Structure formats: structure tokens, C-alpha cells
Amino acid sequence: EDKVVQSPLSLVVHEGDTVTLNCSYEVTNFRSLLWYKQEKKAPTFLFMLTSSGIEKKSGRLSSILDKKELFSILNITATQTGDSAVYLCAVGDYKLSFGAGTTVTVRA
Amino acid sequence: NAGVTQTPKFRVLKTGQSMTLLCAQDMNHEYMYWYRQDPGMGLRLIHYSVGEGTTAKGEVPDGYNVSRLKKQNFLLGLESAAPSQTSVYFCASSRDISNTGELFFGEGSRLTVL
Numbered sequence: 707e708d709k710v711v712q713s714p715l716s717l718v719v720h721e722g723d724t725v726t727l728n729c730s731y732e733v734t735n736f737r738s739l740l741w742y743k744q745e746k747k748a749p750t751f752l753f754m755l756t757s758s759g760i761e762k763k764s765g766r767l768s769s770i771l772d773k774k775e776l777f778s779i780l781n782i783t784a785t786q787t788g789d790s791a792v793y794l795c796a797v798g799d800y801k802l803s804f805g806a807g808t809t810v811t812v813r814a
Numbered sequence: 815n816a817g818v819t820q821t822p823k824f825r826v827l828k829t830g831q832s833m834t835l836l837c838a839q840d841m842n843h844e845y846m847y848w849y850r851q852d853p854g855m856g857l858r859l860i861h862y863s864v865g866e867g868t869t870a871k872g873e874v875p876d877g878y879n880v881s882r883l884k885k886q887n888f889l890l891g892l893e894s895a896a897p898s899q900t901s902v903y904f905c906a907s908s909r910d911i912s913n914t915g916e917l918f919f920g921e922g923s924r925l926t927v928l
Contacts, residue, residue: 710856740916748904748919749857794856800845800864800908801872802917804857 708733710797712805720813723785727808729795730777737799739771739778744792744807752780752793785812816840820905820920827895827927835890835923837905845908846888847872847917848880850901857904863888895927 709732719725731739738756742749753762755771755778762769766785771778782789790812796802818839827833837846844865849857859872863882877899879891888907892899902924906917 747921749917751916754916796857801859801862803859803873804849806854806856
């Protein structure tokens with residue numbers, strides 16, 4: 707059975723802090739690992755990672771994948787209140803298994 | 815850009831009633847999915863389809879049926895609703911196997927079964 711574990715489950719930070727979210731996985735068929743951000747409604751796509759060691763960046767967000775150790779991290783620097791959300795990690799091929807998510811709360 | 819549209823957005827059912835959730839996408843995507851999201855459990859795959867006329871079971875298919883008669887539509891049916899099916903349901907689509915994994919989600923349908 708595929709397994710995707712995210713940690714921590716939740717965290718509270720202040721604006722300007724840096725957060726690191728973790729995602730470890732054990733899946734039968736790996737083609738990619740994806741990060742999504744979910745606010746009130748639908749998850750929105752952040753990153754797709756397929757190769758180890760190559761950092762993907764988008765503004766204050768960055769992510770990297772380690773296919774040998776089977777994990778990924780998502781970093782958010784200089785956090786803002788708009789970063790408050792649930793961050794989901796998903797792994798697989800055309801069928802994705804999702805982790806339970808990490809709830810990030812950024813206080814002003 | 816409509817993207818992925820789900821109807822209805824909210825529904826309250828009594829135990830034993832039936833209903834159908836409709837998902838429509840206008841991106842000409844081959845792959846479509848139905849997920850349910852429950853507190854603390856992330857998104858769990860119910861059923862999926864890799865093309866018109868095809869469907870397959872996901873992680874939690876019991877109590878649900880699906881149909882994909884047209885490429886743009888993916889229907890999720892509950893024949894006899896149970897309180898355990900109270901959840902938020904998300905439909906998603908992706909282009910094809912070459913566009914690995916990136917899903918486009920609908921806004922969700924909140925179902926309550928009393």
C-alpha cells in the first residue's frame with residue numbers, strides 16, 4: 707500500500723519566519739512528487755519534482771527531492787499571512803497518493 | 815476559463831438516498847479523478863478514468879459508482895448514501911501520461927449524510 711507521510715501536522719509562525727515542511731513516501735510506482743497549496747477550496751499546484759537534487763523555486767517557495775532517501779522538503783522564506791494554508795504532498799504516477807497535509811498558520 | 819466545474823457544491827442527504835455528483839472539464843484532458851477529503855486524512859482516491867468509456871477503482875471505491883460516457887464529464891454516484899460518506903468531494907483532471915501528475919481541481923462538493 708502506498709504511503710505518504712507529511713510532518714509536522716501543523717505549525718504556527720510569525721511573519722518573516724522561515725518554515726520547512728517534510729514529505730516522506732513509499733509508493734509502488736514513482737514518476738513525480740507534487741506540492742499543492744490548499745486554502746479554502748481547491749488545492750492549487752506549486753511544484754512538480756521528478757529528479758533528485760534539483761531545487762525548484764518560485765518566489766519565496768522552494769522544494770527539493772531526494773529519491774534515494776524517499777523524501778522532499780518545501781521551504782517558505784519570509785513568510786506572509788497569505789502563506790497560511792494546508793500544504794499537500796502527492797506522489798505517484800498518473801495516480802497520486804496524498805499525504806494528510808501540513809497546516810501552516812502565519813501570524814502578523 | 816471554466817477549468818473543472820463540479821455540481822452541486824453543497825448537498826444534504828438522508829441515509830439511503832441516492833445522488834450523483836457531476837464533474838465537467840473544458841481542457842480536453844484524458845484523465846479524470848474523484849477524491850474525497852476528510853479531516854486529518856488528506857485526499858483519498860475513489861475512482862478514476864484514463865479516457866472516455868473507461869473507469870477504474872481507486873483506494874476507497876466501496877459505496878460509489880462512476881461513469882465517463884463523454885470525455886469532458888465524469889459522474890460520481892452514491893446509490894445508497896451512508897453517514898460515513900459525509901465528506902468533501904473533489905474532482906480533478908490531468909492532460910495525459912506525458913504530463914505526469916499535475917492535477918487541476920474543481921472547487922469541491924460538500925456532502926452531508928444524515
